[in-house]
Amino acid sequence: xxxxxxxxxxLAVLVIFFLPYQPxxxxxxxxxFPPDNLRCEYLENPTGIDVEKPRFSxxxxxxxxxxxxxxxxxxxxxxxxxxxxxxxDSNKVVSDRSLLVxxxxxxxxxxxxxxxxxxxxxxxxxPSLYSxxxxxxxxxxxxxxxxxxxxxxxxxxxxxxxxxxxxxxGRVHVCGLGYYELRLNGQKVGxxxxxxxxxxxxxxxxxxxxDVTQMLKDGDNALGVMLGKGWSSVRLLMLQLNIELEEGEKxxxxxxxxxxxxxxxxxxxxxxGGEVYDARLETRGWDSPGFDDSAWTTVETGIVPKxxxxxxxxxxxxxxxxxxxxxxxxxxxxIYIFDMGQNFSGWVxxxxxxxxxxxxxxxxxxxxxxxxxxxxxxxxxxxxxxVYILKGDGEEIYSPRFTYHGFRYVELKGFPDVPTMETIxxxxxxxxxxxxxxxxxxxxxxxxxxxxxxxxLKTNLHSIPTDxxxxxxxxxxLGDAHLTAEQAMMNFDMGAxxxxxxxxxxxxxxxxxxxxxxxxxxxxxxxxxxxxxxxYPLLCWYMYRYYGDESLLTAQYxxxxxxxxxxxxxxxxxxxxxxxxxxxxxxxxxxGDFVSSFYYYYDxxxxxxxxxxxxxxxxxxxxxxxxxxxxxxxxxxxxxAESRSYANGTQTANILPLFLDIVPEEDIGSVxxxxxxxxxxxxxxxxxxxxxxxxxxxxxxTKFHSSDLAYELATQTSYPSWGYMIANGATTLWELWQHxxxxxxxxxNHPMFGSVGAWLYKALAGITQPEGSSGFRNILIRxxxxxxxxxxxxxxxxxxxxxxxxxxxxxxxxxxxxxxxVNSQAxxxxxxxxxxxxxxxxxxKQIYDGQKFLTGxxxxxxxxxxxxxxxxxxxxxRYRLQLIEE
Ligand code: BGC
Numbered sequence: 081x082x083x084x085x086x087x088x089x090x091l092a093v094l095v096i097f098f099l100p101y102q103p104x105x106x107x108x109x110x111x112x113f114p115p116d117n118l119r120c121e122y123l124e125n126p127t128g129i130d131v132e133k134p135r136f137s138x139x140x141x142x143x144x145x146x147x148x149x150x151x152x153x154x155x156x157x158x159x160x161x162x163x164x165x166x167x168x169d170s171n172k173v174v175s176d177r178s179l180l181v182x183x184x185x186x187x188x189x190x191x192x193x194x195x196x197x198x199x200x201x202x203x204x205x206x207p208s209l210y211s212x213x214x215x216x217x218x219x220x221x222x223x224x225x226x227x228x229x230x231x232x233x234x235x236x237x238x239x240x241x242x243x244x245x246x247x248x249x250g251r252v253h254v255c256g257l258g259y260y261e262l263r264l265n266g267q268k269v270g271x272x273x274x275x276x277x278x279x280x281x282x283x284x285x286x287x288x289x290x291d292v293t294q295m296l297k298d299g300d301n302a303l304g305v306m307l308g309k310g311w312s313s314v315r316l317l318m319l320q321l322n323i324e325l326e327e328g329e330k331x332x333x334x335x336x337x338x339x340x341x342x343x344x345x346x347x348x349x350x351x352x353g354g355e356v357y358d359a360r361l362e363t364r365g366w367d368s369p370g371f372d373d374s375a376w377t378t379v380e381t382g383i384v385p386k387x388x389x390x391x392x393x394x395x396x397x398x399x400x401x402x403x404x405x406x407x408x409x410x411x412x413x414x415i416y417i418f419d420m421g422q423n424f425s426g427w428v429x430x431x432x433x434x435x436x437x438x439x440x441x442x443x444x445x446x447x448x449x450x451x452x453x454x455x456x457x458x459x460x461x462x463x464x465x466x467v468y469i470l471k472g473d474g475e476e477i478y479s480p481r482f483t484y485h486g487f488r489y490v491e492l493k494g495f496p497d498v499p500t501m502e503t504i505x506x507x508x509x510x511x512x513x514x515x516x517x518x519x520x521x522x523x524x525x526x527x528x529x530x531x532x533x534x535x536x537l538k539t540n541l542h543s544i545p546t547d548x549x550x551x552x553x554x555x556x557x558l559g560d561a562h563l564t565a566e567q568a569m570m571n572f573d574m575g576a577x578x579x580x581x582x583x584x585x586x587x588x589x590x591x592x593x594x595x596x597x598x599x600x601x602x603x604x605x606x607x608x609x610x611x612x613x614x615x616y617p618l619l620c621w622y623m624y625r626y627y628g629d630e631s632l633l634t635a636q637y638x639x640x641x642x643x644x645x646x647x648x649x650x651x652x653x654x655x656x657x658x659x660x661x662x663x664x665x666x667x668x669x670x671x672g673d674f675v676s677s678f679y680y681y682y683d684x685x686x687x688x689x690x691x692x693x694x695x696x697x698x699x700x701x702x703x704x705x706x707x708x709x710x711x712x713x714x715x716x717x718x719x720x721a722e723s724r725s726y727a728n729g730t731q732t733a734n735i736l737p738l739f740l741d742i743v744p745e746e747d748i749g750s751v752x753x754x755x756x757x758x759x760x761x762x763x764x765x766x767x768x769x770x771x772x773x774x775x776x777x778x779x780x781x782t783k784f785h786s787s788d789l790a791y792e793l794a795t796q797t798s799y800p801s802w803g804y805m806i807a808n809g810a811t812t813l814w815e816l817w818q819h820x821x822x823x824x825x826x827x828x829n830h831p832m833f834g835s836v837g838a839w840l841y842k843a844l845a846g847i848t849q850p851e852g853s854s855g856f857r858n859i860l861i862r863x864x865x866x867x868x869x870x871x872x873x874x875x876x877x878x879x880x881x882x883x884x885x886x887x888x889x890x891x892x893x894x895x896x897x898x899x900x901x902v903n904s905q906a907x908x909x910x911x912x913x914x915x916x917x918x919x920x921x922x923x924x925k926q927i928y929d930g931q932k933f934l935t936g937x938x939x940x941x942x943x944x945x946x947x948x949x950x951x952x953x954x955x956x957x958r959y960r961l962q963l964i965e966e
Contacts, residue, residue, distance in 0.1 A: 112208035113141040115178070115198050117881075120216040121393055122575035122627075128219040128253065128289030130391035132188060135180040135631065138198050138211060139881045140902035145939025145957030147902045149176050151201040155210075156185050162197045162213050172201070178903055179628045179855050179879050190221045191251055191322050219289050219391035220253055220320070226389065228334030232257075232316035233380040236344035237305045240369055241333045245325035247296040252303075252321040255287035255389060258310020259482045260317065263367035264295045264303055272396035273509060274484060277543030277580065278311050278556075280600040281385055283587040286392035287318065296323060303333065304367025308349045308482025311600075314383055340376035346482065352462035352552045354444075355480035359471035360436060394576045395512040397543060399426070403506030405490075408499065411452035416492040416499050423488040423812040423829045425539040425549035426509035427466070429479045434496030436472025441465060441494050442504075444487035446550055446828040447821050454491040457823040462552040470496075484509050486539065486550025486829050488811065511541040516877035517571040519840050522870040525795050529802050530840060536812040536831040537568055544581055544599070548815065548827040555598040556584065558608060558615035559664065560832040563775045565619055567837030569626040570847075570876050578619055579632060585616045586639050593646030597660065607646065609660035610676040610683075611772055616643055617686035624693055627879050628855020633690045641699075644687050647680050648706070654713035656680045663732045665816055666770025667800055670732040674718055675772055678736040681710040685740070693854070711742050719743075724750035731758050732773030738784065739776040752784045765792050766800055771832045778839035787843055787864035794836060802836065845874025845885045850907070859906040861885045861898055865913075880904050884958075892965030900956045908952040908961065912945075915965035920950055923960050927952075930966060 115138035120126055122137070140149055152175065156168040168185020178200070188194065194217075197210045220226055231237065252269065254262050255276055262269040269290050276286040307315035321333040344363075348356040365371045406421035428442055444464040447455040456464065464485045468478045490506075492499055515538075519530045540546045544556035545564065561581065568574050581599070588596045590606070595613040597604025607613065620636045623629045650656060656679075659672025688703035714737070718726045724747060727733035734755040737743045743751050759765060769777050781790035797803035800817030808819050815830035842848045846863030849856060856878040863872060863885060873886040881901025888895045892915060900906045912918055920928035922937050928950065933943040941953040950963055 110143045111206050112147070112200060112202040113143070114209045115140055115200055115211040118196070118198065118211055118214035120196075120214065122573075122579065123393065123395070125215050126393065127217040127251070127291055128287070128391040129216050129393060130219040130221055132221070133183045134216060135182050136196065136198065137179045137181070137879060140178060140200060141881070142202060142902045142956065145959075146941075146955030147202050148956070149178055149200045149903050150203060150205060151175060152178065152181070152198055154181065154196060154198045156183065156194050156196045158192070158194060160195050160213065162195045167194060176903060180631065182631065188218050188221075190218055190225045191253075193217050193249070217251065217289060217291070219287065220389070223389070226318065226320055226334075227332055228318060228320055228336050229381050230316050230318050230384050231335045231337070231339055231379040231381050232307060232314060232383065234341040234343050234377075235307045235315060235346055236366065237307065237317055237339050237341045237379060238302060238366060238371070238373055238376070239333065239339045240300060240302045240371070240373075242300050243296060243298055243323065243325070243331060245327045245329060246298055247293055247323060248326045249324040250292040250296045250321065251289055252292050252319065253287050253289045254305075254319045255285055255317070256305055256307050257281065257285065257314065257316045257385065258312030259308035261306040261481055262290075262303070262319075263305070264292055265297065265301055266365070266368040267295060269295065270396075271398050273399060273481070274310070274397040274542065276392055277394060277397070278600060279387070279584055280587045281312060281387045283387050284390050284583070285385055285387040287389050288392050288396065292321070300369035302367060302369045302371065306344060306346065306481065308346065310351060310482060316383060316385065318389065337378060337381055339379045340373040341379045342373075342376040349480070349482040351483055351554065352464070353483070354463055354465040354467070354485070355483045356467040356469075357478060357480065358469040359476060359478070360469060362471060394543065394580045397509060398512045399507045399509055400512060400538075401508035403508060405501055405504060405506070408501055409452050414493060415453065416495065417448065417452060417454060418490040418492065418504055420488050420490065420506045421811070422506075422535065423486065423539070424506065424508045424535065425484055425486045425542070425829075426507045427480050427484055428490055429477060429505045429507055430468060431475060431477055431503055432468070432470065432495065433475045434470050434472065436470055438470045438472070438496050439494050440468045440470070440492070440496075442468070443491040443493070444485035444550075445489050445491070446487060448489055454489055455821060458821065458826050458828070459551045460823065462550065464550070479507060484542070484549070486548065508539070510538050511543055511577060513538070513541060513572040513574060513577055515571060516573045517841065518873070518875050519845060521844060521872040523795060523868075525797070525803050525806060526840065526844075528806050529794070530837065532802070532806065532810060532813050533567060533831070533834040533837040534571060536829055536834050537564060537571065537837075539812065539829060540831045541577065544584060545831075547832070548830050550829060551827055553603070555602050556581070556600065557598050557604070558585070558595070558612040559597075559661065559771065560830070562615035562618045563771055563835045564831045565622050567834055567841075569622060570838060570841045573877070575623070575627045575629070575879070578623055579629075582616070582619050582623070582632065582636060585619070586636065589616075589639055589642065593642035595643060605660060607650075609662070610647065610656055610679040611659070611662065613643060614679040614683055616640055617683045617690075621686045621689060624690070624854050625849065626855070628857065630693060630854075633694055637690055637694065637696075640687055640690065644683050644703075647683060651680065653717075654709045655717060663770035663772040666730070666732060666768065666773060667817060668730045668732075668768040670730045670770075670773070671727050674727040674733065675736070677710070677714055678740070681707060681714060681742070682740060684710060714742055715744065719747070723754070725754050726751070729754065729758075730773075731755060731767060731777065732769050734758075735769070735773050735776050735780050738780045748784070755780070756786065756789065759789065759793070765789075765796060766798070767793055768800070771835070774833055775835040778836055779842065782839070782843045782864060788866045790839065790843065791864075791866040791869065794839070802833065841874050841876065844869065844872045846909075847874055847876060847883055847885050856880050856883060856901070856904055859883060859900060859904055860909070861896075861906055862909040863887050863896070865889050865894065865911055894963040896961045896963075898954070898959045898961065900954060902956040905953070905955050908954065910950045910952070910961070910963050912948055912950060912963075917966040918945070918950060919964050919966050920952070921962040921964070
């Protein structure tokens with residue numbers, strides 16, 4: 081388990097066992113605490129924001145339960161202490177809004193640092209103190225703000241320049257295609273790797289902005305840039321360094337014909353193939369002042385990529401973790417195999433000493449052959465090989481720069497000596513999203529499944545959500561993207577990431593509304609399979625549900641509508657008949673047109689809900705009536721009144737209409753009965769679904785009161801199941817239910833079947849939102865206390881704050897620890913298990929005596945008993961509820 085996961089699990093355990101007994105914070109502090117977790121455009125103190133009206137969010141804390149924000153005041157300033165409100169003072173705004181509040185001050189200028197703070201008023205109109213100061217840096221708003229040209233050609237570029245004075249502020253804005261490493265005065269700038277993030281370069285190219293104030297000096301300075309190919313066909317650089325001196329003067333250094341270039345030690349680089357690095361070609365000091373670059377040539381200009389330069393407003397790709405190998409073997413002469421114990425994306429850091437010119441080969445794979453040698457067959461054409469050629473001066477440390485691999489095993493060949501376990505380390509590389517969710521429970525296999533989900537997901541975040549991280553693909557397949565999105569949003573802080581990816585989708589959209597199967601578009605077709613294209617409406621909708629992002633809906637509404645209208649032009653009798661993949665990699669196939677028509681319906685509903693959220697009344701009408709038509713046509717065409725099943729009666733065929741309430745009331749029982757029978761008896765408690773059916777299967781089972789069965793599927797260990805992957809040594813999720821190791825399509829790190837992760841939180845921890853809620857304003861806690869499950873601890877750091885649902889069950893006694901953030905409210909549903917009479921306690925005090933709600937406990941608004949459940953309505957705060965059979 082990596083350190084981060086340990087930490088989160090440890091904190092979750094703390095929450096279960098200790099916190100409910102503590103007052104909310106230290107005893108002396110009462111009232112509203114200063115807001116914390118300040119974010120600008122989802123990011124913490126970002127550099128390089130190029131939206132004119134950035135949006136601000138904050139989290140609230142309070143010593144009392146049942147608290148809300150009734151007003152806020154936000155101040156934006158150029159003063160680091162925010163003692164003057166020279167840019168914006170919102171004044172006291174009567175509003176409960178704490179998420180994505182749009183800037184309304186004086187027009188922001190390019191390349192400036194702004195500081196901000198916020199305070200809030202609670203239920204009783206008590207103001208909090210101001211938050212700590214947060215900041216954001218603007219990027220370059222206008223094309224004219226860029227003074228330089230695109231330059232490039234070779235893979236090493238440099239420029240010396242001098243500064244006469246004391247540097248007060250230095251910001252560099254840089255984009256190097258396909259990838260760059262920026263160096264200033266001998267040091268790497270920032271921690272980004274594989275930068276910039278991938279986009280459709282003909283439409284949009286991302287630049288990053290760095291604070292380099294401390295790296296600049298009075299006197300001679302030098303910039304050095306290494307360029308890699310990445311996803312680009314040419315190596316190009318656009319750079320601008322803006323310097324402000326204490327003395328008042330401003331200096332700008334930018335990319336132009338005065339830069340010099342040469343070929344560097346990176347002899348070859350490709351994402352799939354790997355890197356060849358000849359350390360003999362290194363030139364010491366090339367990125368420092370005083371280096372003689374007269375032998376270098378003048379850079380080329382004139383190639384100008386079409387895309388607009390936009391600020392990269394997502395967490396960058398970084399080295400996130402280091403992995404120590406767990407084993408080293410020597411299956412053949414001169415060949416050493418390291419087992420990293422975990423499938424991940426990234427590279428190896430090699431330590432080697434030996435003679436000059438000696439070549440060391442590192443090959444990467446997910447699998448080994450029986451004889452212990454490396455099996456790269458399932459990487460297809462991806463060579464995944466890094467070659468290091470020694471310079472021969474003592475210990476040399478090497479990691480590649482412009483490639484990455486998906487692997488668990490490393491083959492080391494040509495090592496000058498006998499390697500040791502210290503020879504290599506694994507470097508885990510992916511987009512630096514924060515983990516914000518934790519799930520653990522009393523069932524080991526589910527904890528292992530959660531671990532697989534987390535590793536598969538994060539190691540497939542490479543500025544786009546990739547399908548896999550190892551073979552010759554690693555593309556933004558839209559199907560995979562939407563199927564994993566909900567669990568991603570519960571496990572990681574994805575707001576900025578999906579905002580960017582939704583823009584990427586918009587960037588491939590044609591005037592006719594069509595989308596492509598992959599984004600950026602490399603493989604697959606236009607128009608996208610409807611089960612893939614649905615990523616556009618669904619991701620927008622999830623952004624609203626999970627982050628309350630209304631402005632994203634406004635910005636994307638027309639695009640989504642164009643997409644839906646395109647589908648409408650393709651519809652025949654209100655249904656779609658085209659499909660490329662359908663319920664991909666299913667064990668039992670379901671007709672593609674059926675899956676496409678389901679998504680046509682889902683897309684129209686999503687658009688209609690977007691219209692509802694935005695109050696677009698006439699649009700609501702239009703799309704409600706279109707949805708009704710599709711629903712009717714769908715049922716009519718696909719429902720077989722005799723078998724009481726849809727289409728060809730597969731599990732997926734019955735799951736999809738049940739999920740979207742297409743099945744008429746009177747048929748639900750029999751359709752659902754058929755689904756259960758198929759799982760239980762025809763397939764001996766196994767699923768037969770592909771990626772589409774699997775996403776909705778578990779939720780449908782829970783929706784129709786069969787969480788026990790969903791649990792059996794989730795904990796199943798024979799083929800096909802997640803447990804079967806685990807039993808066969810998986811450390812990330814496979815692409816196929818089958819265990820394959822040959823040259824065919826069978827990646828061992830494919831996050832798409834991780835959609836089940838959403839069910840772990842929604843059903844077992846029971847953390848959901850009721851219909852109509854967004855951004856966790858209203859929370860519904862309804863844990864499914866199934867079978868032999870004794871406890872579950874679930875925590876999500878939602879944009880509003882921490883939501884926890886942790887329960888234990890023993891005998892006739894349930895304990896549930898709940899945390900609800902300030903400004904949210906919740907309804908809790910506890911199962912009664914048919915117990916005769918129950919009482920309910922909160923933090924030891926009885927609040928329900930089996931007949932009525934005993935008022936008086938702060939934050940608890942109501943307790944109600946129904947036939948099967950006890951329902952408790954609460955405001956914000958921490959609670960410990962105990963339901964006891966009497
Ligand atoms: C990818 C999938 C993708 C599919 C399209 C595969 O090659 O790896 O995950 O969704 O193609 O059917």
